[in-house]
Amino acid sequence: MANTNGIFQRGSSHYLRVVLPINHELQKQYKSGKIILSLGSCSYREAVTLGTIKRAEILGLIAPAQKTTAEQAPTKRTPTAYYLRDIYQRWKESKPRSSDAINSCMRALILFEEQTKNPILQELTRAQGDSFRAWLQQPERNTTSKTARDRLTWVKSLLKYAYRDLEIINRHPWEGIEIHSQTTQKRRPWDVSELNKLFSNELFTSYQLPKDWRCGGDAAYWLPILAIFTGARLSELAQLKPSDIALDCEIPTISISNAGAGQQVKTEAAIRKIPIHSEVIRLGFLNYVQKTVMANDTQLWSKLKFRKNKPGGNYSNWFGEFRKELELPQGLDFHSFRHGVRSQLAENDVPEPTIDAIMGHEIKGSTGAKIYSHRTTSSIKAAIELIKYRDLRLPNELCKLNL
Structure with a gap:
C-alpha cells in the first residue's frame, strides 16, 4: 500500500507511484494515468528523497538534473530502462x-x-x-x-x-557463461553393517518412538524403512497422505505427486507410482495406513510438522542428530538410502528406463525410449522386489510388538 508520498515497497525494493494530471503530456503514453517507477533503493529514507525529486521532474515542477560527463550513464530508472x-x-x-x-x-x-x-x-x-x-x-x-x-x-x-x-531485452547477454562445480562430499550407499546398526535401535526393535517433536512420531519408524525399499526422496515420503496409498488393488502402490494441498515434486518426472515392497507389507505398513484412514487423518504422518514448505525439513534435522548419536559415519544421510536403491537396481540389471521410472528421474536414452514410457505396475513391482539387503536384520512386524 502506497504512502501519501506515493512511495511503496515490493519485496525489499521501493517504488514510486505518480498520478498524472488530466492534461499532462504523458497521459497518451500512460493510459492508466499513472506512472510506476523503481527507485532502485532498499532504504525508505533514500527512496523518499529520490521519489520527491523524480515526482517533481515528472510533473514539471523542476527541470531534470543536468549530469556531468562522468555521470552520463543512467543510474535511475527511465520509462524504457529496467534493472x-x-x-x-x-x-x-x-x-x-x-x-x-x-x-x-x-x-x-x-x-x-x-x-x-x-x-x-x-x-x-x-x-x-x-x-x-x-x-x-x-x-x-x-x-x-x-x-x-x-x-x-x-x-x-x-x-x-x-x-x-518479458521481451525487455533482445538477447540473453550471459547465455553460455557457466561455472563447473565439483562435488565436495560424495554420497555413498549405506552398507549392511551400518543399516544393522541403525535398525537395531529400540526405535525399530520395540517401536520406542523418540520424544523429539521433529521426528514426527510414527514417521521416525516408517520413513527409513520406506526409503530403503522405494528409493523415494525424503520430501516425497514426508508429504504423503493416506489417499496416496492404494490399498484396494492387486498390487498396493505409493503415489507421489503434487496434486494435494502442500504437496510438491522436484520435477514432472518425479510424479509416479511405486509398488510397495513385500517386506514393507510384512512389517505392517498397510495396517498402519488403514489406521490413519479410519482416524480421518489428512496426513499419513499426523505428527510430522513441515518447515518452511519443506515437508521433510524438521525430520532431516532430527535424523542427522540421530545418526550422530548412533556413531554412524558423517558421509551417510537420509538421501544415501536413495543411492543404495539405485545401486541395487543397477546391479540386478534392471533396465535404465525402469530405474528412472522408480526413482523419478527424467528418462534418458533414445527418443524411442523416452516415448515408450509406459511400464506396467507388475513389471515395476518385479524390479522393486529385487531390492534385498542380505544379512540385514529388520524388526518384527508391528503386530508382534503388541502395539
Whole structure:
C-alpha cells in the first residue's frame, strides 16, 4: 500500500507511484494515468528523497538534473530502462514460488548488484558476466564451486526471464557463461553393517518412538524403512497422505505427486507410482495406513510438522542428530538410502528406463525410449522386489510388538 508520498515497497525494493494530471503530456503514453517507477533503493529514507525529486521532474515542477560527463550513464530508472531487481519482482509475482527459491534468488541478486554496480539491463555485457563469474569464485569469498554456480544460475534465470518472457531485452547477454562445480562430499550407499546398526535401535526393535517433536512420531519408524525399499526422496515420503496409498488393488502402490494441498515434486518426472515392497507389507505398513484412514487423518504422518514448505525439513534435522548419536559415519544421510536403491537396481540389471521410472528421474536414452514410457505396475513391482539387503536384520512386524 502506497504512502501519501506515493512511495511503496515490493519485496525489499521501493517504488514510486505518480498520478498524472488530466492534461499532462504523458497521459497518451500512460493510459492508466499513472506512472510506476523503481527507485532502485532498499532504504525508505533514500527512496523518499529520490521519489520527491523524480515526482517533481515528472510533473514539471523542476527541470531534470543536468549530469556531468562522468555521470552520463543512467543510474535511475527511465520509462524504457529496467534493472535486474525489477525483473526479480516480476519473476517472484509471476507464479507461486517457494520461500527457499525466493530467498536464494534474492541473495544472488544482491551479489549481482554489489559486483556489477547494478547497470540497466540493456547495457549489460558478456564481459560483465565473465567478471561476475570470476568474482564469485575468488578464494577470499570462501564459497564452494556449487554455491558459486547456483548464484550465477539464479542471475542467469532472471536474465532469461527478462529476455524470453518479458521481451525487455533482445538477447540473453550471459547465455553460455557457466561455472563447473565439483562435488565436495560424495554420497555413498549405506552398507549392511551400518543399516544393522541403525535398525537395531529400540526405535525399530520395540517401536520406542523418540520424544523429539521433529521426528514426527510414527514417521521416525516408517520413513527409513520406506526409503530403503522405494528409493523415494525424503520430501516425497514426508508429504504423503493416506489417499496416496492404494490399498484396494492387486498390487498396493505409493503415489507421489503434487496434486494435494502442500504437496510438491522436484520435477514432472518425479510424479509416479511405486509398488510397495513385500517386506514393507510384512512389517505392517498397510495396517498402519488403514489406521490413519479410519482416524480421518489428512496426513499419513499426523505428527510430522513441515518447515518452511519443506515437508521433510524438521525430520532431516532430527535424523542427522540421530545418526550422530548412533556413531554412524558423517558421509551417510537420509538421501544415501536413495543411492543404495539405485545401486541395487543397477546391479540386478534392471533396465535404465525402469530405474528412472522408480526413482523419478527424467528418462534418458533414445527418443524411442523416452516415448515408450509406459511400464506396467507388475513389471515395476518385479524390479522393486529385487531390492534385498542380505544379512540385514529388520524388526518384527508391528503386530508382534503388541502395539
